[in-house]
Structure formats: C-alpha cells, structure tokens
Amino acid sequence: MPEVIFNGPAGRIEGRFHPAKERTAPIALILHLHPQFGGTMNNQIVYQMYYMFAKRGFAVLRFNFRGVGRSQGSFDHGQGELSDAASALDWVQSVHPDARACWIAGVSFGAWIGMQLLMRRPEVEGFISVAPPANLNDFSFLAPCPSSGLIIHGDSDKVVPTKDVQTLVDKLKTQKGIVIDHQTITGANHFFEGHIDELIGNCGSYVDRRLAAIDTAA
Template sequence: MNSAVIQKFFIDGPSGKLETILGEPGSTPQGIAIIAHPHPLHGGTMENKVVHTLFNTLLELQFITVKFNFRGVGQSEGAFDHGNGEIDDVIAVTQTIRSQFSNHVTDVPLLLAGFSFGGAIQLHVAEKLNPEFLILVAPSVVNLNAPAVPETTQCALIIQGDNDNIVLPDAVLAWAAPTSQPIVFIPGAEHFFHGKLAILKHVILRAFARKA
C-alpha cells in the first residue's frame, strides 16, 4: 500500500465527465478492479466507508483499483438515471481504464465490485462485460431486478450482514437460491457495516488467499 500511486481525474462518460480516483499498486497488477458506490439519491458516493474499504483492500491485493462518482454525484456531470445510465457509466469507466493500461498491462482479469445499489448495478454490467471476479456487498438485488451471477464469472463473493434492514437478508437469499449462489454472512453487521469494516476486509483477503 505504501508504494501505491493514487490519482484523481475525470473520465468522459455518456452524460459528461465522471469524477474518478485510481490507485496503481506498487508491483505487477493482478487485474483491474472497478468499484460502484451506493444509491445516489440516498447519499451514496465513492467516499462511502464500504467503498473506501473495498478500494483499499483491492489495492492491497495488487489490483489497479478505480472508484468513481456516478452521473450527478459529487463533481460528476449529468443526472440520476434510475440505474440505466449508471450501468453505462461503469462500462465507460471500465473501457477507459482498460485502454489507458493496454500498452503495458494485457490480458489481466477484470473485477467488478459494488456496494448496495452499486452491487446490483455491477450484476447488470457483468452480463455485458463478463468479468472474471465479482465482489458484491449487500447488493440491492430486488430494487434493480438484478440478474444472476454470469456463468462465465470465475469467482463471485457475495457478502451480507445478517442485521441489514435496508437490503434484507431474505431478499438476497431468495435471489441466490435458483443458482445456489453462496453468500458470506457477517453476524451482527447492518447495512453500512458499522464496526465490521475490518471483518469485511478480512473476508475479502481470505477469499483471495484461498484462490491463490
């Protein structure tokens, strides 16, 4: 983490500039990770603590790691588009970052990560971009009618708090049941994982340690 390089810039999105923060690891990248934040109309931004935890954890895992503000959030241009335009935002950011690193980073895996609204958005994006990895924290699968994890995804880590009263555990279980998608439950965690962010990070690190 100490040798990582962090930079802020703007990406040309479908409805204007998208405020973006990129972290480059200090060693050979293990992939490209794109993180989507919670619902824009409920205070969701890329500065959310869960998003911040995802960003730092994936950078520690040596991913080229990106978080950004959806259209109409922070300094990003445009206006909220009920999920449709936000899917296009993720695709635009992903394509730009892949292009930016294409000369010296080739054929690295794509990881899509998201929290709440952002998690459901990433499931829709996954249908289009076929990422190797997914990390979804309390994905709002009901409100956005999220599809299942694509069969082409090598590893999907779904993390849910059992005390979540915003994204209900039963709703996530109902979404997961048809495909027997495993879910990691963190006991005592509510929607924003107050007091549980270190455990959230540990769950992700442990999953990738097993993969390695």
C-alpha cells in the same frame, strides 16, 4: 491515489485511480451505493475495498456515478449508471491494456449495477456483491451468471432482508460452471456500521483464495 477525470456518456466522470506495478496485473472496479441516498466513491466500504484490492497489486478505480461529486449528469435510475460503469471499465482498460483479468466490486445499488456489467463483459472473472438489493431491484438478468463471486451481507440489514439475498444466492447456486461464496456477517446492518473491518477482511480473504487458485492452476 491520483485523481482522474474521464469522459462518460453524460459528461465528465470523477474518479480515483490506483495504478498497478505489474503490466499484466488484474483490474478492479469499485461501485458505490445509491446516489440518491448519499452514496459516493468516498463511502467507507468503497474506500476500504479500493485499498484492499490495491494492496493485492490490482489496478483499481473507484468513481462517482453521474450527478455525484464532480461527475456531470443526473441520476438515471440505473440505466445511465450502468453506462457510467462501462465507460469507467473502458477507461481503466485504456490505461492498463495488458490486464490479465478484471474484477467488479459493488455495494448495495453498486452491486446491482456491477452484476449487470459483468453480464456484458466476458473479461470479468470475479465479483464481490456487498448487500445486493435483491428485494428492491430485479436481478433476473443473471441468466446465467457468467462469473464466480462473493455475495456478502449482514444479518441485521433492515434495508435488504436476509431472506431476499438468500433467494438470490439459491438461484445462482443452481447454475453450473460458477461458484457463489455466500457469507453473512452477524450483527451487521446495511451499512456495516461497526463491522467494516470484518467485512473487508472477509472480502480480502476471498480474493486471496481466488488468486491462489489461479496461481495453482497456472
């Protein structure tokens, strides 16, 4: 799990990178929770998601948004953080240039940033959005959503009510050409306290299904 430092639009960005063994292995980029509410790349969900992808052979990067940890800059209400994420993806692609595909996984605020990034990067073939803040941030940019993915949240989430996530899912499911897998974890709050193993297990199973479908098609 080598520590990495790379240049972002606001200065140095701190990350952790797990290289892939296969030259054409896919990339996974993991985006953390809101920087102003304690979100860092060392959040347990982000950390476990990182290893979930690594175990499946991905080249994986998690990093701190600007102003978090050793990353330079200051919080920019999403716009700068989106630029940070784009720079992070650029960096992984520079060290793993033969990747056949890319995935983005984001938690809460990171899910909002991640879904904006996939609108700008056609190489993203899959996403995982954990507890997307559909009531706090505008997701209308998903018109249309270009990639299939998993949206997963807890039914005891007091930060993002289930009905708001359901509205987002319903909107995306009307779009042709993509498939949105929607899962709800019973009893889980916004931070999945006591339910992280179940969350990561569900996410891993989803990735396995997607990878198996790609292998079958090939």
